[in-house]
Amino acid sequence: MATNQSTHNKPFFFNYFQSLSQTPHRLRKRMLATWTPDQELNRIRLRSGADMKRKLKWFDLVALGVGGMLGVGVFVTTGNVARNTTGPSVFISYIVAGISALLSSLCYTEFSVQVPVAGGAFSYLRVTFGEFVGYFAGANILMEYVLSNAAVARSFTEYLCSAFGVSDPNSWRVEVHGLLQGYNKLDFIAVAVVLLLTLCLSHSTKESSMLNLIMTIFHIVFFGFIIIASFYNGNVNNLVKPKGLAPYGVRGVLDGAAI
Template sequence: MAQSIESPPSSFSTISAYFRALSQTPQRLARRAISVSTPFEELSHVRARSGTDMRRSLRWYDLVALGIGGMVGAGIFVTAGKASHSYAGPAVILSYAIAGLCALLSAFCYTEFAVDIPLAGGAFSYLRVTFGEFAAFLTGANLVLDYVLSNAAVARSFTAYFGTAIGISTSKWRFTLSLLPKGFNEIDVIAVLVALIITIIICYSTRESSVVNMLLTALHLIFIGFIIVMGYTKGDVKNFTKPENPNNPGGFFPYGLTGVFNGAALVYLSYIGYDAVSTMAEEVHNPVKDIPIGVSGSVIIVTVLYCLMSISMSMLLPYDAIDPEAAFTEAFKGEKGLEWVSKVIGSGVSFAILTSLMVSMLGQARYMCVIGRSNVVPSWFARVHPNTSTPVNASAFL
């Protein structure tokens, strides 16, 4: 039988305690690697290490908005063109449907765990009570690293899309530091400011963060609706079966069923983000009701949106004429009198990046907070501020 995780004395209380704990690393690692926690311990003793409980202020509609905001980033604008042009052709619609079904099945797993263990730790907490602390640590560390690096890249891409939308070169917002290696020496001021503003918002209040996310998500959905309508009104259904180059395969399945599934594997990347919703479980008013609706509902809505957008794209251009790198932007540029739509797309993607960044930053802070509760990292990260009921330390650090 696996051992239960005991509450260890703080290894970071004093310098001497730290070095003493460091000398005991082999023994501690052997003991804790296979140790598992229990849902009761996680929900009571471990959770109490934060000092203050996170306020349960979120409802199912907040979770739906967070899920949509986390998933519908720039991904659809990047993967749709490549999947259609090189993998599935017009049948990319089915690729998105298949990927959405797979994401929904995965979302069911997250939902079941989040209902049983409504904590902010997400996958880290779930693994800690099933496979033990070592597996949980490896997963948690990789998730935090993934969030930090991807958030930096996403914040930087905001500058590019925002610059395109307002017609200003991004080079005017970046300056070069000669002390840093070439390729890593451009400081993006706008990206830094965006990250700082979002950090302040998520530190101030989870409820207010959700309201901001809902407003930005609503604006983004308006832009998506505009793109879908423009594609339907300006497109041609003949593009579903007729390639631009007669020498290329025609029909709805130019690459066969294999291409559809290969396309599904690629576009699945566009669904990444719903897992961050499970990290908000500790702040949900009624986890049993709200989490299933929030997580599963957001995946279903996003799947429908992606399918409608892929139909719009396929109607605008034959699959072999679609730009793999910028499908929607180039499709509208190719239509006479619709060049201005590309700037509208840039504005919409900018809102999408902001919502995706906010949801990711909410998730990474809660992962770090719960990892701090387990004493794997300093317990300072686990502290929840008594006034804001948010993990301010983890949010500010990351």
Template structure:
């Protein structure tokens, strides 16, 4: 009998292994190796963006080592929402939950559009938006069918995506030249000057895209067989895998030819390979098809992530309780899966609303998602410091190494990212702030639900 039938609080099944959690960690993020990051070249150049990416990689490394302490101490489907709520109360929980929701609901439409762009290379008559909508329908259905099927598929897709990225590097390696990578590498100039610095700061959202959503493993913690042991292994090996792949992809793509032709497109890897093998090579066709595995892995994984966030918020009374319902047969939060999909498909077709500030639709969706992520990173690190002080005896199966320096660096890096993103993306920042304010209205309207749940507990 599931939770809905028994009348108790809805609960998820604990079935995920360490290897599956690693697959989720890598799969959630790996689409960031395929597209999105190259928009950073448009403002920073290859060398300037490399500096930005190294800083962001260091921020993520220290963040993940710190975040793992929270995830293993409080294994909850709400992830950051649960940590902030425990540290700062309901309002803190709302801020973290809403920010995470923006991150995980706005990332999938950007990935879906990239899936459409990749398919359009093979089928020019296929509208990328139609393909993106089709991807939503297929992978929402797979996420509803069951978490074991979803996690096993995610692991397979992640492994195939890693293999494909290694193939890409191997195929373009013979044509790689360092001169091509470094030409105009400092915001269009061959040598560094102070004029290159603004472009490096403006490129921060696209460096974050390399690693965005790895924290989504936290939202699968409630479904892990042994979260206190398996999550640290999944997180640490996952971030190391992704850092190595990001360096390789960026280096080989930039050295394949004229990197400026890759800076504002959704399919930089196939276009980079064209520079080496030509338009009709079998390698190119293989890349396009296998490249879809990386995009699909992240798309599929983030649907899993946003559905758990919506489910957790609804279960705690922050959203309408209907979204906390679990499917009677598949034991998955099916209505939460569908709700996030409706918002994502609407974003795909909202060109005039989201295509602002001279940026492409995809670039602005990426930026919106990053605003949510950075807000969540900041409040999560603040929650870590608060809980260390107020709950020193809380069970911590994994302790942050080099505390307090790792979380302090992650916090400082996130604050720098937020300040620069607001400066360079002010209109998107206003929309993000408007979403949080609208959500706060829902938070107020649902306070009666929370009071009833607290009374029944």
């Protein structure tokens, strides 16, 4: 019995190591392989199966786009960037970032017309530069979503503590001994927020779109309130005092735009 099993295993291991030895060749062959827009579109449709029923209206799509652009990160990072990176020239950083976002949106518009599939940047780059570049971009986008959402969720705990008059947000977090200092605070409130929003998004496209529409409207109203209040209560002397408009120079302005 043992002899027969060993005999059967030999071809398996031989084929396995033979396939493994061909990995560099296959990688070189596939990493630069590209798809035409028609091939990409037909391939996605074939995998998707029957067309889903379209329930989203034009205002739902507009709210999704606006909600994606007006991220809550602006409430988290603006003060820190203005204080430590740009100084009063933070508004110039916003202008630079806005121009960059406009150019990026024009590129996305052109790609979405030529390749009307749901793959986004992954599909666009795979069609243009090959599968390896598409995979690399997709992995980076996924990591960006995970890290940014985690940071925003932790900031939600800080704002919640501030609303309840708690000065130290770490008092609402659980300290785990044995982990590195600064990484040993577990934020279960942030985890609960992420899980709640994930369940809402997974429940129904229509309901989650309605929630996004409501939150986007509040977002726009709040932005408008901040802009009007800033113009009304602002002081132009703050733009040049105490260290000038751009105390950190051009590099600080560009770093602020990147953030």
